Amino acid sequence: MGPKKHKSSILERKKEVLKGLEDLGAGVYDQMDKGTFPSLEMPSRSTDNIAYDEQFRQFVLGDRRVRRSVRNIRHLKPFTQLVWAALFSDELSSQRKTSTLRDVYYSAQAYEMTFKDQQESNNIITDLETILGFSREDFNIFPEERSAVFGDLTIEYTVPGYEGKTLDLTSHPDGVLIGPALTSSEFVRTSADKIIAIEKGGLFTRFIEENVHKKYNSILVMTAGQAPRATRRFIRRLNEELNLPVYIFTDGDPWGMHIAMVIISGSANAAHLRELNTPDAKWSGVWATDIVNYKLPTDPLDEMDMKRLYELQKDPRYKDPLWRREIKTFMKIKRKAEQEAFSRYGLTYIVDEYLPQKLEETK
Amino acid sequence: MGPKKHKSSILERKKEVLKGLEDLGAGVYDQMDKGTFPSLEMPSRSTDNIAYDEQFRQFVLGDRRVRRSVRNIRHLKPFTQLVWAALFSDELSSQRKTSTLRDVYYSAQAYEMTFKDQQESNNIITDLETILGFSREDFNIFPEERSAVFGDLTIEYTVPGYEGKTLDLTSHPDGVLIGPALTSSEFVRTSADKIIAIEKGGLFTRFIEENVHKKYNSILVMTAGQAPRATRRFIRRLNEELNLPVYIFTDGDPWGMHIAMVIISGSANAAHLRELNTPDAKWSGVWATDIVNYKLPTDPLDEMDMKRLYELQKDPRYKDPLWRREIKTFMKIKRKAEQEAFSRYGLTYIVDEYLPQKLEETK
Numbered sequence: 001m002g003p004k005k006h007k008s009s010i011l012e013r014k015k016e017v018l019k020g021l022e023d024l025g026a027g028v029y030d031q032m033d034k035g036t037f038p039s040l041e042m043p044s045r046s047t048d049n050i051a052y053d054e055q056f057r058q059f060v061l062g063d064r065r066v067r068r069s070v071r072n073i074r075h076l077k078p079f080t081q082l083v084w085a086a087l088f089s090d091e092l093s094s095q096r097k098t099s100t101l102r103d104v105y106y107s108a109q110a111y112e113m114t115f116k117d118q119q120e121s122n123n124i125i126t127d128l129e130t131i132l133g134f135s136r137e138d139f140n141i142f143p144e145e146r147s148a149v150f151g152d153l154t155i156e157y158t159v160p161g162y163e164g165k166t167l168d169l170t171s172h173p174d175g176v177l178i179g180p181a182l183t184s185s186e187f188v189r190t191s192a193d194k195i196i197a198i199e200k201g202g203l204f205t206r207f208i209e210e211n212v213h214k215k216y217n218s219i220l221v222m223t224a225g226q227a228p229r230a231t232r233r234f235i236r237r238l239n240e241e242l243n244l245p246v247y248i249f250t251d252g253d254p255w256g257m258h259i260a261m262v263i264i265s266g267s268a269n270a271a272h273l274r275e276l277n278t279p280d281a282k283w284s285g286v287w288a289t290d291i292v293n294y295k296l297p298t299d300p301l302d303e304m305d306m307k308r309l310y311e312l313q314k315d316p317r318y319k320d321p322l323w324r325r326e327i328k329t330f331m332k333i334k335r336k337a338e339q340e341a342f343s344r345y346g347l348t349y350i351v352d353e354y355l356p357q358k359l360e361e362t363k
Numbered sequence: 364m365g366p367k368k369h370k371s372s373i374l375e376r377k378k379e380v381l382k383g384l385e386d387l388g389a390g391v392y393d394q395m396d397k398g399t400f401p402s403l404e405m406p407s408r409s410t411d412n413i414a415y416d417e418q419f420r421q422f423v424l425g426d427r428r429v430r431r432s433v434r435n436i437r438h439l440k441p442f443t444q445l446v447w448a449a450l451f452s453d454e455l456s457s458q459r460k461t462s463t464l465r466d467v468y469y470s471a472q473a474y475e476m477t478f479k480d481q482q483e484s485n486n487i488i489t490d491l492e493t494i495l496g497f498s499r500e501d502f503n504i505f506p507e508e509r510s511a512v513f514g515d516l517t518i519e520y521t522v523p524g525y526e527g528k529t530l531d532l533t534s535h536p537d538g539v540l541i542g543p544a545l546t547s548s549e550f551v552r553t554s555a556d557k558i559i560a561i562e563k564g565g566l567f568t569r570f571i572e573e574n575v576h577k578k579y580n581s582i583l584v585m586t587a588g589q590a591p592r593a594t595r596r597f598i599r600r601l602n603e604e605l606n607l608p609v610y611i612f613t614d615g616d617p618w619g620m621h622i623a624m625v626i627i628s629g630s631a632n633a634a635h636l637r638e639l640n641t642p643d644a645k646w647s648g649v650w651a652t653d654i655v656n657y658k659l660p661t662d663p664l665d666e667m668d669m670k671r672l673y674e675l676q677k678d679p680r681y682k683d684p685l686w687r688r689e690i691k692t693f694m695k696i697k698r699k700a701e702q703e704a705f706s707r708y709g710l711t712y713i714v715d716e717y718l719p720q721k722l723e724e725t726k
Binding site: 097099105145157162176177209343346347 | 459460461463465466468470472473507509520522523524525535538539541543544545563568569574660701703704705706707708710
């Protein structure tokens with residue numbers, strides 16, 4: 001596949017976010033000008049309003065809506081907090097500063113705005129996400145966790161001081177951190193024809209050392225366990241903007257399986273958001289059936305693992321035959337295996353034998 | 364301070380490691396040639412043989428030694444495992460492949476070498492460290508965790524495929540991952556005159572955005588909580604090879620204090636190793652007295668925190684007046700504060716006001 005040129009999406013999106021924040025503020029002013037009590041409306045995020053949507057292939061919110069009106073004395077505080085959160089997000093976005101949920105909680109005090117605890121401020125940020133339909137990373141509130149990427153992709157920064165600068169993502173063989181600067185960059189050019197996401201740092205490094213990016217023409221993403229939302233969005237962008245298939249490799253246990261599932265189908269916690277999941281991504285291993293077929297060294301499934309399997313069995317995201325088969329097989333063999341277990345056949349077996357077979361099998 | 368040119372230390376060190384491994388093997392052969400049962404000797408790592416050394420300013424092992432001889436049937440297995448670990452490390456080092464402790468455990472099976480569990484294989488690797496006086500990262504066994512660095516430092520890679528290539532550590536504004544490739548690189552040039560180590564990712568990003576590297580002429584290191592050993596060694600190299608002072612900023616609680624202490628004085632677990640700690644590094648904050656002086660928002664110290672303070676009070680590493688004063692103050696105020704707490708004065712207060720004061724105070 002030849003180089004691709006991708007038109008700007010990041011700056012457009014930044015503008016939309018700022019527009020959304022301004023509209024929110026303008027709406028409040030308008031209502032006051034008309035002499036009515038200002039109010040805000042958003043879809044309810046309570047459990048009974050969350051359902052799995054076959055079309056979007058993710059959890060979505062239903063039709064039920066909640067309204068916060070300052071006419072109601074009990075709404076006065078959360079309404080004010082929400083408007084403050086919008087103000088603060090607008091400042092972050094327009095000044096191009098990033099922040100964390102923890103920072104938001106403390107920053108409130110600089111504005112004499114009080115939150116009982118961090119849970120309260122986190123909830124208000126989720127309210128803001130729900131109203132705007134953008135995730136907090138879009139208004140520059142980032143998690144602490146960082147994952148990484150490596151491969152033939154040239155990106156162009158949009159962050160202050162680096163505008164227009166490019167970076168080739170093979171520049172640093174330990175991998176390139178996926179932080180605010182990388183997620184807000186434009187994709188300029190790639191020769192890769194697939195994305196390979198890997199759960200663990202050790203294996204990510206092994207893949208780089210063994211030139212998986214060249215041998216299999218791929219961009220490698222390390223999720224570092226459960227992928228942070230910014231990384232899930234980044235994988236989606238690689239899939240959508242570069243039109244590349246995504247293959248996910250995790251440990252062979254219910255937790256690894258679910259790391260893949262959240263990348264594919266998202267989480268109930270993010271039912272109010274779109275574009276965090278990659279519905280066409282494939283879970284390529286380590287499957288329970290791989291454990292059997294490759295005679296991997298295993299550990300027994302413990303009580304927590306079994307409990308988790310029963311939960312997954314009831315989860316609407318796990319209804320497809322592949323997932324059902326793998327859950328059943330786990331329950332039958334009652335064993336789990338880590339990705340590193342392939343080292344029993346030598347350090348490069350996973351790259352030379354397992355990887356190509358699974359890429360073919362899940363194509 | 365002008366640019367510095369540093370002569371090669373990494374390749375020399377790699378040679379020494381390989382030499383150590385070969386000598387170990389040759390010693391075993393020699394003993395067999397002479398018709399004696401081969402044996403290996405090393406300092407004992409049992410608690411009563413670990414003491415704090417005032418000269419090295421770290422924990423060291425005492426004079427008591429243990430010997431593993433195949434004459435003793437109970438030593439046969441650990442002796443064989445140890446020789447295998449040396450063989451495997453030699454293969455990793457000469458083929459320039461990296462690995463993890465988990466990988467070592469599984470890789471043994473490829474050689475029909477068995478370990479009861481991972482604890483057993485980890486112990487054998489620590490034995491090998493003790494015999495050779497090099498840490499496992501020196502023979503290419505790395506941890507999963509990754510921290511990051513950012514600032515005006517040009518490094519030159521020594522890993523295969525990147526030999527001779529350089530990277531400016533301001534290339535990626537999310538920070539550059541500290542993995543096997545970075546830790547095995549040579550330092551070529553810097554204009555920085557100090558190192559600032561920071562516990563948290565969010566603050567690391569804030570520091571980059573606020574140009575702390577330029578304003579305070581510094582190289583920024585994110586430890587990501589307790590600094591991985593590779594990062595502690597990296598900080599030591601920055602201090603030693605570039606002759607730059609190191610300032611450490613952590614949360615204001617016993618755990619943050621100890622993150623700084625381990626960078627400065629090392630851990631009892633690594634008493635068999637040198638060159639992982641940076642004795643002249645300074646803990647610059649957040650001190651208990653800072654919590655008082657800056658009127659920071661706080662949380663109460665819980666039972667675990669208090670228990671930890673009593674432990675630290677008895678720890679020989681904490682005997683200097685500064686540490687004693689801070690432990691006492693924590694015990695008196697019974698409160699803790701995170702680095703983000705400074706956001707109560709606005710997002711840039713920590714950079715504009717607190718940081719320069721503390722750099723001056725701990726110079």
